[in-house]
Amino acid sequence: MSNAKQSSGPPAIVGIVVGAALMFGGFWFSKNVKLEFIKTLEAQGIPLDPGKTISIIGVLLILFPVIKFFFIAPLAEAIQNRTTELERTFGEAENLRAEMTQMKQDYERRLVQTEADAREQIQSQIKEAQSLRQQMMAEASAKAEELKASAAREIETQKQQAIAELRHHVVELALQATEKLVEANVDDERNRKLVADFLETVEAPR
Amino acid sequence: MGDWITQSSQLIASVEEPHGADSHGGDHGDGHAWVSWEGLLVYVAIVVGTLFVLMAQAKKGLNNRFFTNKLTQLFEQVYLFIENMCVGTIGAHGRRYVPMIMTMWMLVFSGNLLALFFPTSPTADLSFNLGLALVSVAYVQYEGIRANGLFGHLGHFAGPKLGGFLALLISPIIFVIEVVSELMKNVSLSLRLFGNIDGGHRAAEAMNTLGAGIYVPFGAFLLPIKLLTVVVQAMIFCLLTAVYLSLVTHHDDDHGHGHEAEAGHAEVAPAH
Numbered sequence: 001m002s003n004a005k006q007s008s009g010p011p012a013i014v015g016i017v018v019g020a021a022l023m024f025g026g027f028w029f030s031k032n033v034k035l036e037f038i039k040t041l042e043a044q045g046i047p048l049d050p051g052k053t054i055s056i057i058g059v060l061l062i063l064f065p066v067i068k069f070f071f072i073a074p075l076a077e078a079i080q081n082r083t084t085e086l087e088r089t090f091g092e093a094e095n096l097r098a099e100m101t102q103m104k105q106d107y108e109r110r111l112v113q114t115e116a117d118a119r120e121q122i123q124s125q126i127k128e129a130q131s132l133r134q135q136m137m138a139e140a141s142a143k144a145e146e147l148k149a150s151a152a153r154e155i156e157t158q159k160q161q162a163i164a165e166l167r168h169h170v171v172e173l174a175l176q177a178t179e180k181l182v183e184a185n186v187d188d189e190r191n192r193k194l195v196a197d198f199l200e201t202v203e204a205p206r
Numbered sequence: 207m208g209d210w211i212t213q214s215s216q217l218i219a220s221v222e223e224p225h226g227a228d229s230h231g232g233d234h235g236d237g238h239a240w241v242s243w244e245g246l247l248v249y250v251a252i253v254v255g256t257l258f259v260l261m262a263q264a265k266k267g268l269n270n271r272f273f274t275n276k277l278t279q280l281f282e283q284v285y286l287f288i289e290n291m292c293v294g295t296i297g298a299h300g301r302r303y304v305p306m307i308m309t310m311w312m313l314v315f316s317g318n319l320l321a322l323f324f325p326t327s328p329t330a331d332l333s334f335n336l337g338l339a340l341v342s343v344a345y346v347q348y349e350g351i352r353a354n355g356l357f358g359h360l361g362h363f364a365g366p367k368l369g370g371f372l373a374l375l376i377s378p379i380i381f382v383i384e385v386v387s388e389l390m391k392n393v394s395l396s397l398r399l400f401g402n403i404d405g406g407h408r409a410a411e412a413m414n415t416l417g418a419g420i421y422v423p424f425g426a427f428l429l430p431i432k433l434l435t436v437v438v439q440a441m442i443f444c445l446l447t448a449v450y451l452s453l454v455t456h457h458d459d460d461h462g463h464g465h466e467a468e469a470g471h472a473e474v475a476p477a478h
Binding site: 064067 | 271273278313
């Protein structure tokens with residue numbers, strides 16, 4: 001299209017000057033020159049006026065450069081500019097698209113990487129939590145065992161203490177019973193029965 | 207202004223005047239009128255004036271974005287049509303001929319279109335068409351000389367390169383035939399356009415005469431075919447100019463191929 005602006009003929013001013021000369025020359029020719037063969041052509045039904053032809057050649061020589069510079073060159077330039085603008089816009093759009101595709105790929109890659117990192121981190125946290133849980137459970141178990149042992153020792157101590165106290169009470173009771181027996185002064189049969197009943201009462205809780 | 211319109215009307219009306227001793231305008235014996243020098247000037251002024259008004263309006267819509275002006279869009283389509291025709295016929299370097307061929311197309315098309323509304327039109331005048339054809343063929347020769355040099359262009363007329371005796375015998379004959387052929391291009395281009403447009407008028411006039419008794423303008427029924435002629439003839443004129451340009455600006459050694467194409471167009475042309 002840009003070629004349309006290139007000069008493909010002689011200088012425009014030459015064409016315009018020659019054209020103007022031919023226009024007037026044609027008029028003069030048409031009015032003053034009568035050619036014999038033209039009359040013959042007219043007689044045969046072919047209406048030819050060389051004067052008009054010369055004038056028209058002059059008009060065309062003027063019109064071609066004038067129309068070209070008045071309208072066709074600006075039109076061609078506008079079309080060319082628009083085409084360039086469109087190509088530039090399409091180029092920009094294509095670049096943006098490529099950039100977007102690249103960004104999308106980067107984003108997807110980063111997303112995959114982030115997901116992998118997150119998964120890895122979660123797994124690591126789970127493992128750590130499990131380890132911590134096991135450690136805490138072990139500690140709790142050890143503590144429980146310790147408490148259990150401490151409780152058993154306490155129970156044993158309390159038991160021994162209770163047994164000692166019980167023995168002490170039994171002795172006391174036996175002494176009291178004996179004392180009562182002695183004070184009552186009853187017969188042997190009755191003593192025995194009393195002792196036996198007492199012992200039954202003492203042993204019953206066992 | 208009123209005087210100018212009156213004078214213009216008189217000039218247009220001169221088409222109906224009888225053939226005077228000092229004027230070439232008038233009737234040439236078969237009842238059909240043809241335009242005088244002044245009348246042709248008025249018609250050409252109408253065509254050129256209309257074109258410039260339209261182009262000025264279209265020019266307002268030019269920008270580097272989308273053309274919103276309908277007239278600009280129309281001219282853009284014409285430009286692209288001519289450009290496609292030039293590139294398709296001549297090749298990539300055909301774009302440089304677009305301004306010339308587009309101007310020619312607009313003139314012929316507007317001239318043809320005028321024939322639908324007026325008693326005659328510039329393109330219904332053989333002298334006008336001969337002027338167009340002479341400019342077209344002269345431009346082709348100029349471009350041929352520019353592309354091949356003067357002797358290269360003249361050598362193109364001599365046909366394929368022959369050796370020895372054949373070159374002396376056949377090449378001059380081919381040269382003469384080619385020169386005559388180039389001259390006949392003027393006749394061919396001008397007569398075809400004149401015949402089609404003037405013939406349309408004559409046919410319409412004859413049919414109107416046929417229906418004059420019953421007040422029916424039978425000639426109006428020819429309007430669709432005349433409209434087709436308007437478009438087709440403008441295209442043919444420009445297409446043939448493009449073909450002629452293509453023949454002289456192609457730098458191939460196969461001369462015969464180019465002449466075959468020319469002959470092909472010459473065969474097709476009379477059908478229009």
